[in-house]
Amino acid sequence: MTYQPDSSRYQQIQYNRCGRSGVKLPAISLGLWHNFGGVDVPENCRAMIRHAFSSGITHFDLANNYGPPPGSAEENFGIILEKDFRPYRDEMIISTKAGYAMWEGPYGEWGSRKYLLSSLDQSLRRLKLDYVDIFYSHRPDPETPLEETMGALAQAVKQGKALYAGISNYPADKTKLAAKILRELGTPCLIHQPKYSMFERWVENGLLDVAEEEGMGVIAFSPLAQGLLTDRYLQGIPEGSRASKAHGFLKQKDITPEKLSKIKKLNDIAIARNQTLAQMAIVWLLKDNRVTSVLIGASSVDQLRNNLDALKNSVFSKEDLEKIEGVLR
Numbered sequence: 001m002t003y004q005p006d007s008s009r010y011q012q013i014q015y016n017r018c019g020r021s022g023v024k025l026p027a028i029s030l031g032l033w034h035n036f037g038g039v040d041v042p043e044n045c046r047a048m049i050r051h052a053f054s055s056g057i058t059h060f061d062l063a064n065n066y067g068p069p070p071g072s073a074e075e076n077f078g079i080i081l082e083k084d085f086r087p088y089r090d091e092m093i094i095s096t097k098a099g100y101a102m103w104e105g106p107y108g109e110w111g112s113r114k115y116l117l118s119s120l121d122q123s124l125r126r127l128k129l130d131y132v133d134i135f136y137s138h139r140p141d142p143e144t145p146l147e148e149t150m151g152a153l154a155q156a157v158k159q160g161k162a163l164y165a166g167i168s169n170y171p172a173d174k175t176k177l178a179a180k181i182l183r184e185l186g187t188p189c190l191i192h193q194p195k196y197s198m199f200e201r202w203v204e205n206g207l208l209d210v211a212e213e214e215g216m217g218v219i220a221f222s223p224l225a226q227g228l229l230t231d232r233y234l235q236g237i238p239e240g241s242r243a244s245k246a247h248g249f250l251k252q253k254d255i256t257p258e259k260l261s262k263i264k265k266l267n268d269i270a271i272a273r274n275q276t277l278a279q280m281a282i283v284w285l286l287k288d289n290r291v292t293s294v295l296i297g298a299s300s301v302d303q304l305r306n307n308l309d310a311l312k313n314s315v316f317s318k319e320d321l322e323k324i325e326g327v328l329r
């Protein structure tokens with residue numbers, strides 16, 4: 001059946017300006033790190049992308065290595081784009097990245113111009129696209145000069161293979177330098193993608209300030225701590241969950257009794273607010289207006305639906321915030 005997105009999709013979600021740029025991103029974006037690879041069920045992937053777009057999610061985040069196997073999430077997304085989204089390309093912000101190990105030899109990872117530009121060409125072939133909207137340096141490279149890595153991002157933009165440059169996992173000081181270099185090259189850094197959740201708050205010690213000063217947007221990845229900040233693990237480790245899968249990045253050893261005790265207390269606070277823990281974890285990030293978008297993952301349309309409903313209750317009382325801090329401290 002031909003895909004017909006919901007005609008009211010742009011009334012369903014809020015859009016936030018990405019730093020001081022011209023583009024807005026949906027408050028919730030969808031990432032394809034897990035659950036969209038060659039090991040996953042294609043019809044479930046397609047249903048999630050369709051539901052996301054129909055709900056106003058315009059931004060889909062990928063990387064060269066997403067799968068498994070690496071590259072397969074881009075391939076699968078390319079197939080879905082071809083089948084359902086050709087008429088909607090101009091309504092979508094699609095990002096990809098390069099930085100982690102992708103192929104053998106000295107040019108298959110990190111931050112050289114050689115690696116970044118070859119990888120982007122490979123990504124475009126897998127996605128069957130002429131350009132991506134955002135091309136990221138996925139992680140800082142301690143050995144390659146920052147000028148070279150940023151120069152490669154700027155070159156990708158000048159070649160028309162990416163519309164904007166982004167950085168991910170860069171600490172505050174390197175972010176400041178990267179912003180300066182990119183500005184001088186005429187391709188200002190659009191966005192920073194850091195890990196940020198109730199359980200991972202390093203960005204609060206300087207990075208958010210730098211992003212604001214430099215006019216960059218911020219998109220928070222793993223906002224649910226890969227599923228920990230939900231009710232997923234309250235009764236053990238369910239079959240099919242990320243922690244149950246050999247290729248899942250969340251390991252059973254990460255689900256410690258101390259973590260679980262915090263999760264239970266946070267879950268109680270969420271229930272008292274009439275929302276799920278996943279919903280509370282999402283809007284807790286969005287209360288800081290330096291956070292442009294929250295980049296969730298999902299393994300089902302139901303999870304997506306639940307997460308999108310987060311936006312219906314995004315106000316926190318001072319008491320709620322204090323209770324949450326009390327648990328996290």
Ligand SMILES: NC(=O)c1ccc[n+]([C@@H]2O[C@H](COP(=O)([O-])OP(=O)(O)OC[C@H]3O[C@@H](n4cnc5c(N)ncnc54)[C@H](OP(=O)(O)O)[C@@H]3O)[C@@H](O)[C@H]2O)c1
Nearest residue numbers: 031032033221222223224225226227230241242296297299
């Ligand atoms: N730049 C980087 O270095 C980097 C690194 C990691 C991720 N990312 C990006 O961030 C995106 C999101 O990362 P993430 O998948 O770790 O995000 P996440 O939102 O923290 O975790 C997603 C997982 O949480 C569970 N979940 C989601 N909604 C739920 C709900 N309502 N109820 C119960 N469980 C729920 C699902 O686990 P189950 O699968 O168990 O159902 C889902 O796979 C990635 O896809 C990628 O685009 C970037």
